[in-house]
Amino acid sequence: MSERTLVLVKPDGVSRGLVGEVISRIERKGLKLVALELRNVERSVAEQHYAEHAERSFFGDLLDFITSGPVLAAVVEGPRAVTAFRQLAGGTDPVEKATPGTIRGDFGLEVQYNLVHGSDSTESAEREIKIWFPEL
Numbered sequence: 001m002s003e004r005t006l007v008l009v010k011p012d013g014v015s016r017g018l019v020g021e022v023i024s025r026i027e028r029k030g031l032k033l034v035a036l037e038l039r040n041v042e043r044s045v046a047e048q049h050y051a052e053h054a055e056r057s058f059f060g061d062l063l064d065f066i067t068s069g070p071v072l073a074a075v076v077e078g079p080r081a082v083t084a085f086r087q088l089a090g091g092t093d094p095v096e097k098a099t100p101g102t103i104r105g106d107f108g109l110e111v112q113y114n115l116v117h118g119s120d121s122t123e124s125a126e127r128e129i130k131i132w133f134p135e136l
């Protein structure tokens, strides 16, 4: 049973030259890239994507950050792809939660600048894929 997940390399990951590193880890895991695009993010897209955080104190900062430069957006497919990519990414806080060996654990220091996004459930994945890749 294959499933899909939405992956973003956030502006910090793109500007630090970590796109290849992230793609490489996805491919080495055995997951398949089914869509891939570098793009600038409209604020309205960022708002939809992070709608569940609208009431959080960091929401404005998060939108500023996500729209601050190009992101790499990808749809990734494979068995248990949602969980598989969340494992590759590591926990939200790159120091306290993500362990070494994960993308955030290896390359991140601050909770906002944690390099990648991965959908947190299959329902979120389908919602987010519609936002980023409505044609899929």
Ligand code: IDP
Pocket: 058, 062, 091, 092, 111, 112, 113, 114, 116, 117, 118, 120
């Ligand atoms: P996730 O990306 O690991 O699923 P979420 O809790 O959904 O984590 O948070 C979404 C994003 O919001 C995080 O990846 C991070 O960039 C940012 N974020 C989360 N918590 C904080 C915070 O306390 N301060 C600033 N940014 C935060």
